[in-house]
Structures are given as structure tokens and as C-alpha cells.
Amino acid sequence: MVGTNGRWVRDRTQLVFAIALAVVVGLFLARSPWAPFRSDAGTAATQVSQEELLKQMNQDPGAARRLERVDMAISYATPPGTLATALAKAELAVNGTVETSQFQIRADGLVYTLVTMVVDESFKGSVKPGDRLTFMQSGGPVVYPSAHGDREPQLLQSKADPILLPGDQAIVLLAGADYTPKGIFVPAWPFTSQYRLEGGRVAAIPGNPFAAEVSGLPAATFAERVTEATR
Amino acid sequence: MTVSAGVLRTLALAAAIWFTLSFPSPADAGHTKSNKTCVTGVVNCREVWFNDTSKLNVRLFDQFSPTYSYLYSPASAAGASWNSAISGRMYMSFSSQSNETYVYLKTGTNGQYYLGAGIYGIHSPCTHISCYLGSSSPMNVWYSEIYVNVSELGSSSVWLRQWTFAHELGHALMLSHHSSGSNALMYDYPVGDPSGINGPVTLDVGYTSPICGGDTTTWGVRCIYGWN
Numbered sequence: 143m144v145g146t147n148g149r150w151v152r153d154r155t156q157l158v159f160a161i162a163l164a165v166v167v168g169l170f171l172a173r174s175p176w177a178p179f180r181s182d183a184g185t186a187a188t189q190v191s192q193e194e195l196l197k198q199m200n201q202d203p204g205a206a207r208r209l210e211r212v213d214m215a216i217s218y219a220t221p222p223g224t225l226a227t228a229l230a231k232a233e234l235a236v237n238g239t240v241e242t243s244q245f246q247i248r249a250d251g252l253v254y255t256l257v258t259m260v261v262d263e264s265f266k267g268s269v270k271p272g273d274r275l276t277f278m279q280s281g282g283p284v285v286y287p288s289a290h291g292d293r294e295p296q297l298l299q300s301k302a303d304p305i306l307l308p309g310d311q312a313i314v315l316l317a318g319a320d321y322t323p324k325g326i327f328v329p330a331w332p333f334t335s336q337y338r339l340e341g342g343r344v345a346a347i348p349g350n351p352f353a354a355e356v357s358g359l360p361a362a363t364f365a366e367r368v369t370e371a372t373r
Numbered sequence: 374m375t376v377s378a379g380v381l382r383t384l385a386l387a388a389a390i391w392f393t394l395s396f397p398s399p400a401d402a403g404h405t406k407s408n409k410t411c412v413t414g415v416v417n418c419r420e421v422w423f424n425d426t427s428k429l430n431v432r433l434f435d436q437f438s439p440t441y442s443y444l445y446s447p448a449s450a451a452g453a454s455w456n457s458a459i460s461g462r463m464y465m466s467f468s469s470q471s472n473e474t475y476v477y478l479k480t481g482t483n484g485q486y487y488l489g490a491g492i493y494g495i496h497s498p499c500t501h502i503s504c505y506l507g508s509s510s511p512m513n514v515w516y517s518e519i520y521v522n523v524s525e526l527g528s529s530s531v532w533l534r535q536w537t538f539a540h541e542l543g544h545a546l547m548l549s550h551h552s553s554g555s556n557a558l559m560y561d562y563p564v565g566d567p568s569g570i571n572g573p574v575t576l577d578v579g580y581t582s583p584i585c586g587g588d589t590t591t592w593g594v595r596c597i598y599g600w601n
Binding site for chain 1: 382482483484485486487489490491492493494495496498500505506507508509510511512525536537540541544549550552561562563564566
């Protein structure tokens with residue numbers, strides 16, 4: 143490191159000075175409000191615009207599966223305590239497979255997902271197997287601040303109504319709403335309107351008051367219970 | 374072998390960058406954050422909050438009167454419930470305070486602001502860049518907006534209106550849902566209308582000692598802000 147004693151002394155002084163400078167600069171930047179690395183989501187550069195993200199995701203809705211799902215900060219109504227009560231409010235109850243999930247941004251900036259499902263089995267309402275129905279889910283791909291302190295694409299969703307994507311199979315309970323376009327349904331209740339069928343078994347939404355009774359049931363058994371409850 | 378001054382300067386610069394990137398921001402220093410009730414990875418919840426000993430003054434703005442003046446009383450009671458739960462560390466008020474952060478209380482109807490049937494309210498945290506309706510991600514919040522659904526609350530009990538405001542104010546303090554504790558204000562939905570919990574309880578307030586987020590008794594706003 144050194145050639146002569148004098149040079150070593152000079153180099154060591156420079157090194158000590160350099161370290162001291164590093165500490166001072168580091169402290170200054172770390173405490174500065176404009177430090178670019180601070181975990182203030184607003185200061186980080188956006189990787190992709192909201193419009194561009196929706197365009198990309200609509201071209202390949204399956205890509206939304208790779209996005210981190212983030213639940214909205216919402217206060218929900220108390221869901222019904224039984225399957226029969228949940229079905230009572232529903233206009234439609236069907237077992238279906240998601241054909242398309244179209245992500246839309248409204249003029250007010252809100253992002254919604256329009257899910258079109260092909261009906262495999264109908265339990266309630268004037269639809270039959272083979273029909274297509276469309277319902278609206280709150281949220282979709284957004285460019286929001288992330289847990290990493292940056293703004294990153296994520297799948298914003300209602301915890302009470304997780305976003306369904308193409309290929310998903312589920313039994314859904316739907317109702318009409320006066321705030322959606324004609325023919326577009328919404329979930330009948332928070333938490334109790336979606337039952338995914340994964341590997342032939344039911345997966346109720348966490349928070350569903352009777353999730354313990356139905357989660358894990360074979361799809362056919364649950365379908366029988368739904369049929370019974372609608373009578 | 375000798376080391377030139379240029380190399381030393383380069384090393385110094387590299388050290389400065391490394392040091393800078395590894396140094397925690399003032400708000401983060403000394404905290405162990407939870408990935409449970411506390412918002413994941415919260416670093417700086419409110420711009421006006423600096424450290425463990427910093428008092429958080431929350432100014433509430435009534436932007437629903439006079440059309441929906443019936444909301445004032447439950448909104449005020451919700452703020453008071455947080456004040457009594459975290460006495461001395463935080464104060465919510467419709468009156469001006471020093472070094473305050475802002476929460477605007479607004480209304481919406483079904484079809485607006487992600488409100489709809491079965492949705493009572495939503496929180497929108499705002500930075501200097503934008504507002505992020507419904508977001509529960511960590512950010513340096515400048516002010517908040519809370520939208521309560523008058524389509525749903527117009528004919529509800531006063532108890533439910535207070536629950537909605539208190540719950541959304543919990544989101545404004547950067548709490549997320551406490552999904553495993555139905556006896557918490559921050560549970561997903563109200564339980565026990567009209568006599569259940571409609572203000573913060575121990576699960577919502579939490580503790581900081583021994584560490585934040587160690588078990589179900591240590592979640593809550595004290596966990597986020599480091600208030601003992």
C-alpha cells in the first residue's frame with residue numbers, strides 16, 4: 143500500500159479524510175428530504191404509466207397473475223352468516239369459468255375489471271349452461287406505491303371480492319346494481335359471493351363467516367348445498 | 374505498491390454511496406416493523422411525524438356538512454375514541470392544531486370511489502404526487518381523504534356510522550385490516566351492531582415492547598409509530 147513512510151502517512155491521511163467525508167455526505171443525504179432513495183413512494187420514478195399498464199394487461203390478462211395482489215383499505219358491510227342468506231339476495235348463482243377479464247379505467251381514474259364468465263351450471267336466475275354473463279369487480283392492475291418504496295404495477299382488489307382471471311373456475315353469487323351499465327352484475331355480498339374451485343374443491347374467501355363449513359368441500363358437494371339452499 | 378489520490382477519492386465516493394443507501398431514514402431508525410396489522414414495510418407514515426417521541430396531531434375536516442350533517446356526531450365520536458385510546462401521543466380534532474396532518478372527511482354514493490353495495494367507506498392516502506384511492510401500501514402521507522358511503526349509511530344506525538369513521542381513521546393512521554381478530558376495530562367488517570366494538574381496542578392500539586409485531590398483542594398504531 144505504501145512506497146515510503148512519508149507516502150504512507152500522506153495516503154493514510156487522505157483515506158481518513160475520505161472516510162470522514164463519506165460519513166458526512168452519507169448523513170447529509172440520508173436526512174435530506176430530497177434523498178432519492180428514501181421510502182417515499184412519490185419520489186421514485188414510475189416504471190410504467192397507468193394507461194400503458196392496462197394496455198399491456200388487456201393484451202395478456204393472464205400476466206396479471208404475476209402482479210402482487212394488494213387489498214384495498216375499505217370498510218365492508220357485515221356479510222350474511224349462512225349460505226342460504228347469501229343466496230337470498232343473489233339474482234344469479236352460477237358455476238362458471240372465466241373467459242375474459244377486461245381491465246378498464248373510468249374517466250374519474252378508477253380501475254375496474256369486467257369479468258366475462260361462461261356458465262357451466264346455473265343454480266339461480268335466468269341463465270343456462272353455455273350462456274355468458276359479465277360482472278364488475280372493483281380494482282385491477284394499478285401503478286401504486288408498493289411495499290418496496292417504489293411505484294410498481296400491482297393488482298389492487300377488494301379483499302371481499304378477489305379479482306378473477308381467465309381460466310379461473312368459481313361459483314359466484316351476483317346481483318344487479320343501479321350504478322353499473324345495463325347487464326353488468328356485481329357481487330351480491332362482500333366475502334360470501336365467490337367460491338373458487340381449485341383442484342375440484344371449494345376455496346371460500348378468507349373472512350367469509352361460514353368459510354370453515356364450505357372450504358375444502360368437493361365441488362359437487364358444494365353445488366348440492368347451493369342447490370338445496372336456493373329451494 | 375501505492376494508492377493514488379484518485380483511487381482514494383473513488384473509494385470515498387463509493388463508500389459515501391454505500392453508506393447513504395444503507396443508512397435508515399430518521400423515521401425508520403430504531404423500529405422493527407411488522408408484516409401483520411401494521412402496513413407492510415411502513416417507513417414514514419405521516420409527513421409531520423418524525424420519531425417515537427413525536428406527537429401526531431390529526432386535523433379532521435368536515436366536508437360532508439350541511440348536506441350530511443348527521444355524520445358530524447359519529448365522526449367526532451370516532452376521533453374522540455382514538456384520542457382516548459392513545460392519550461398523549463396523538464390527537465384528532467376538527468380544530469386547528471400545531472404541526473398537524475390532514476384528514477378530509479367526504480361522502481360518496483354507490484358507484485363512486487369504489488363504493489358500492491356492502492361498502493361503507495374507503496381511505497385514500499395522498500402524497501405530494503398523487504392520491505391512491507384504497508391503497509394500503511406504505512408511503513409518506515401528506516394528507517388523507519376518507520369517503521363514506523351515504524347510499525349505505527344514510528339509513529344506518531349511529532353506531533355503524535361511528536364504526537365506519539373510526540375504522541377508516543385507523544386506515545388513515547396506516548393500519549391495515551386485522552383479519553384474525555374479530556374483536557378489533559380494524560377487523561374486516563363490523564361485528565355486533567349496535568353494541569359491539571366501534572372504537573379502537575387493545576388489538577388496534579398495540580404495544581411496542583418488546584418488539585413490534587411479535588404476537589397478536591403487539592400489533593397496532595403503537596407498533597407503527599413506536600409509541601410506548
